[in-house]
Amino acid sequence: xxxxxxxxxxxxxxxxxxxxxxxxxxxxxxxxxxxxxxxxxxxxxxxxxxxxxxxxxxxxxxxxxxxxxxxxxxxxxxxxxxxxxxxxxxxxxxxxxxxxxxxxxxxxxxxxxxxxxxxxxxxxxxxxxxxxxxxxxxxxxxxxxxxxxxxxxxxxxxxxxxxxxxxxxxxxxxxxxxxxxxxxxxxxxxxxxxxxxxxxxxxxxxxxxxxxxxxxxxxxxxxxxxxxxxxxxxxxxxxxxxxxxxxxxxxxxxxxxxxxxxxxxxxxxxxxxxxxxxxxxxxxxxxxxxxxxxxxxxxxxxxxxxxxxxxxxxxxxxxxxxxxxxxxxxxxxxxxxxxxxxxxxxxxxxxxxxxxxxxxxxxxxxxxxxxxxxxxxxxxxxxxxxxxxxxxxxxxxxxxxxxxxxxxxxxxxxxxxxxxxxxxxxx
Numbered sequence: 001x002x003x004x005x006x007x008x009x010x011x012x013x014x015x016x017x018x019x020x021x022x023x024x025x026x027x028x029x030x031x032x033x034x035x036x037x038x039x040x041x042x043x044x045x046x047x048x049x050x051x052x053x054x055x056x057x058x059x060x061x062x063x064x065x066x067x068x069x070x071x072x073x074x075x076x077x078x079x080x081x082x083x084x085x086x087x088x089x090x091x092x093x094x095x096x097x098x099x100x101x102x103x104x105x106x107x108x109x110x111x112x113x114x115x116x117x118x119x120x121x122x123x124x125x126x127x128x129x130x131x132x133x134x135x136x137x138x139x140x141x142x143x144x145x146x147x148x149x150x151x152x153x154x155x156x157x158x159x160x161x162x163x164x165x166x167x168x169x170x171x172x173x174x175x176x177x178x179x180x181x182x183x184x185x186x187x188x189x190x191x192x193x194x195x196x197x198x199x200x201x202x203x204x205x206x207x208x209x210x211x212x213x214x215x216x217x218x219x220x221x222x223x224x225x226x227x228x229x230x231x232x233x234x235x236x237x238x239x240x241x242x243x244x245x246x247x248x249x250x251x252x253x254x255x256x257x258x259x260x261x262x263x264x265x266x267x268x269x270x271x272x273x274x275x276x277x278x279x280x281x282x283x284x285x286x287x288x289x290x291x292x293x294x295x296x297x298x299x300x301x302x303x304x305x306x307x308x309x310x311x312x313x314x315x316x317x318x319x320x321x322x323x324x325x326x327x328x329x330x331x332x333x334x335x336x337x338x339x340x341x342x343x344x345x346x347x348x349x350x351x352x353x354x355x356x357x358x359x360x361x362x363x364x365x366x367x368x369x370x371x372x373x374x375x376x377x378x379x380x381x382x383x384x385x386x387x388x389x390x391x392x393x394x395x396x397x398x399x400x401x402x403x404x405x406x407x408x409x410x411x412x413x414x415x416x417x418x419x420x421x422x423x424x425x426x427x
Contacts, residue, residue, distance in 0.1 A: 006313040010259040011040055014282050017257075021288035022047075027054070027062040028290060049266065049278060050292045052090060059091050063287050077286060082237035088295070092237055094284045099240065102283060105256045106233065106241035109310060112179055112206045121149045121177035121204070123168075123186045124211055140171055149175045157189035158398050165193040172202045180204045183211040184218040185407050188349050191221045192368060201225040208233055210241075212406055213320055213335065215350065216343035234296075234318055238289060239281040243315065246308040250301060253313045257283035260313060261291070262300050271302035274319050274334050295322045297334050324410035327358050329388030335409050341382055347375055352399050355412035362392045364399055 011018075019036055022028040027050075037043040064071050071077060071093065082090040107113035143150040151168055168190065172180075187209065194201055207222050210233040222230045234251060235241035242258060243251040253260050262268065262275040269275030277294045297319035306314050320335025342348050347367045355361040363383055367375060376393040384391045401407045 006253075007041055007044065007259060009255065010280070011044075014257060014259075015040065017282040017285075017288070018280070018290070021282055022290060025063055025288060027058050047291050049263075050290060052088060052293065052295060055090050055292075060093060063093075071286065080237055090238060092284070093286050095286065098284060102240035102254075102256075106235075106244060106254050109244045109252065109254065110206070110229075110231065112229070115178065118179060119147050119149070119175060119177045120179040120181055121151050121172060121175055123151045123180065123182040123190065140174070144175075149177065152186065156401060157186050158400060160189060160193070162193075162197070165190060165197075169194070169199060169202065172204070177204055179206045179208060181208040181210060184209050184214045185212065185350060185401065188215075188218055188221060191224075192349055196368065203227075205229065206231065210235065213324075213409060214318070215339050215409075216336075217339070217348060217350065220343060220346070232318070236294060238287075238292065239279055239283055242279060243318075246306060246310050246314075248306055248308045250303075250306045250308070250314040250316060251298070251318060252306070252308075252310040255312045257281060260315075262298055262315065269300045271300050272316075274299050276322055277315075296320070297322055297325070297336075299334075299336075320409070324408070326353060326387055326410060327355055327412075328386075333387060338383070338386065339409075341386055342379070345375065345379065348379075350399065350407075350409075352408060353410045353412075355410065358389075358412070360390050360392060361387070361412070362394065364394050364396050366397070366399055367395050 022031065022034050028034060031047060033043065033046050060071075072079075075096075077093055077095055079091055079093045082088075082092065112118060138153065140149075143153075149171065151171060153164070187207075191201070193199075201224065203226050205228045207225060207227045207230050209218060209222075209231070214232045219230060219232075229247070232245040232251070233241050234243040239258060241254050242260070243253055245251050259280040261278040261280075263278050264273070264275040274297050277296045277298045279289065279292050279294055281289045281292070299316040299319055301314055301316040303316075305311075317336060319337075320339075324335045326333040326335065326338055338353065342351055342365075349366040349368060351366065352364045353361055354364065363379070365375070365379065376395055380391055380393040383393070399407075
């Protein structure tokens with residue numbers, strides 16, 4: 001069984017770090033079963049799940065048993081915030097070299113980074129780039145940092161004009177990147193501008209999508225860019241890059257210091273089904289995370305082994321956020337289920353489902369195409385059949401991103417399929 005082998009592999013490389021993290025970190029020290037038993041697998045599976053709310057409540061001092069002055073020394077460590085809404089933001093303290101170390105680990109899964117001539121253009125949001133990509137009046141030379149070009153200067157792609165998009169196109173041609181790392185919605189906006197103005201996309205050997213949910217619409221658009229490889233990286237501030245997409249379309253775990261579970265009601269999810277991703281990470285010595293609920297849904301692969309070059313544990317697909325699950329008449333659906341349907345319509349750039357009124361959800365579509373008159377009626381019937389409820393479909397010019405730099409594909413009711421986390425007793 002792959003899951004069992006995956007856990008044994010994690011134990012072989014990381015058990016001492018895991019055991020030390022649980023014994024030395026105050027938030028875990030009061031677990032009723034914090035001492036490992038002879039049966040390590042059963043012991044690990046009996047540990048409580050850690051919820052984001054608990055991290056927010058317990059940060060920082062219930063994570064640190066060391067001298068706090070050393071922990072908060074800015075010459076050694078940094079405090080960063082995860083993205084997300086204010087109630088979901090998490091503060092993380094980590095060593096200054098944390099990002100560099102785990103970026104290198106993720107790069108080992110892609111041969112393009114083996115070349116000494118790798119050049120990366122980054123098209124992303126204010127939050128994810130920690131302000132580096134959004135320098136309003138900076139020149140081209142000022143936005144080159146080593147082998148990276150920080151491409152966009154405007155915070156929101158909704159406000160890009162022809163001059164801004166032409167500048168980015170010219171800089172891509174001038175810089176000649178071997179890799180383009182892009183936020184999916186930023187890429188969609190830029191690609192739409194290229195199509196509308198009859199511009200050819202520059203050749204970029206590898207396109208990586210990251211930072212947010214990657215719609216199948218975005219993947220399909222990227223296929224017109226004549227890229228040799230299109231990949232997706234999934235990560236979060238708390239652990240950095242966790243999964244990367246292979247040539248077969250599966251998502252492989254970046255195994256170093258990381259273990260993944262997929263759970264429903266606290267139990268392992270069956271192959272082919274969707275559950276919540278739960279991660280255990282000993283990457284960050286200052287904030288180890290044990291059985292941490294990410295709030296993201298994934299689909300468990302029903303294939304034992306992937307035919308690609310990667311041998312690590314893999315999942316079939318990223319299904320969207322837990323809080324963006326769609327409330328259907330008979331069952332809750334993942335965002336990916338809706339996304340697969342809408343990606344069949346090339347007129348659609350992106351969308352948002354408002355299920356505040358759960359008796360008649362409202363679906364907003366951004367469709368710049370002139371041939372869209374009949375589209376709402378067609379999609380209305382398809383989406384209504386999918387979720388079992390009548391849906392009002394509206395075509396709009398734009399849908400703004402959230403202030404945190406993320407995009408909400410679904411707003412309104414959320415469905416939680418996991419049992420509430422066990423309360424962690426604190427001294």
